Amino acid sequence: MLDVQNLTKRYDDTIALTDVDFTAAPGEFVAVVGPSGCGKSTLLRVLAGLEPDFDGRVTVNDTPVDDGGSADVGVVFQDPRLLPWATVRENVRLAAPDDASDAEIDDLLERVGLEGFETALPGELSGGMAQRVALARGLAYEPEALLLDEPFSALDALTKVEQQAFLLEVWHSVEATVVLVTHDVEEAAYLADRVVVLGSQPGTVVDRIDVDVERPRERTDERLLDVRERITTALGL
Ligand SMILES: Nc1ncnc2c1ncn2[C@@H]1O[C@H](COP(=O)(O)OP(=O)(O)O)[C@@H](O)[C@H]1O
Ligand SMILES: [Mg+2]
CATH class of the missing domain: 3.40.50.300 (P-loop containing nucleotide triphosphate hydrolases)
Incomplete structure (x- = not known):
């Protein structure tokens, strides 16, 4: 792949x-x-x-990578890179397809164990939880x-x-x-x-x-x- x-x-x-x-x-x-x-x-x-x-x-699924990359690939960086003034849900939404619904975003958050933290701000999260928000972002395009x-x-x-x-x-x-x-x-x-x-x-x-x-x-x-x-x-x- x-x-x-x-x-x-x-x-x-x-x-x-x-x-x-x-x-x-x-x-x-x-x-x-x-x-x-x-x-x-x-x-x-x-x-x-x-x-x-x-x-x-360099290819992803036989297609050469070019500027911007492939939607088949999600990335999680060392630093979670969350916007401090936006809720967990909004931080994930910014990385998700435009037509993603609240339910779809919350589904992602549940998948990474952040159910109940949808409206929390990044400053209220532990380091491990913040990294899981970054993981949810990386998964947003499936x-x-x-x-x-x-x-x-x-x-x-x-x-x-x-x-x-x-x-x-x-x-x-x-x-x-x-x-x-x-x-x-x-x-x-x-x-x-x-x-x-x-x-x-x-x-x-x-x-x-x-x-x-x-x-x-x-x-x-x-x-x-x-x-x-x-x-x-x-x-x-
Ligand atoms: N944007 C950049 N401009 C110039 N040199 C860079 C840049 N990014 C990385 N490098 C250099 O490339 C080498 C590899 O860096 P990097 O991929 O960050 O290594 P690692 O992630 O293993 O620590 C290092 O010598 C680093 O200084
Ligand atoms: Mg490095």
Whole structure:
């Protein structure tokens, strides 16, 4: 469903990504893990159609991404980017199709566990809840693929674990392809079907790892520890 071939992305004299090949199959959960500055956000922005100027071939459902991106793809950024003066419902509506009804918006909010908070303001929400509003926004066009850029990195450890469980639930219920970008090795191994490891300087793929561990998973599963070790080895840590 998502296909990246030979992607190279330059910003003036910085080469953010070099020769990146990446795929995500329908319904697959892929984590992209790598250190800060290795080009993770750049890869996600290219997939979302927000960076039209690159070398290589990038397609979503066999259609090349161009400026503005595909309605088949929803994006959740690290910072929830909510308007502070607008209610939760209005914040979601701004990201939804023009003809979306209140009932449809509230349905999305229910799906992300925010029933009862439709008229709350962002300032009244916890960090985890604000991130779930961002998730509802990302789901508003019923995308086939959901791209998430370090959505949990600003959350405390316990909230992060809750939100990870939540993301898995949403992934199961909407049956979308998920690409999660993270610098958290444990998170990548625990959540993904497949981990793509990006190294830095140059930003390129240094390993691809299948996580053949059935769900629900135990975080202490030996096989997950092996995946984590393989990631850190690939990164030279
Ligand atoms: N808009 C931009 N202009 C110039 N350089 C950029 C821009 N965005 C990212 N970069 C550079 O590209 C590299 C990759 O950045 P980024 O994709 O944000 O990495 P990551 O998300 O893995 O931390 C970094 O060296 C960063 O400084
Ligand atoms: Mg980033």
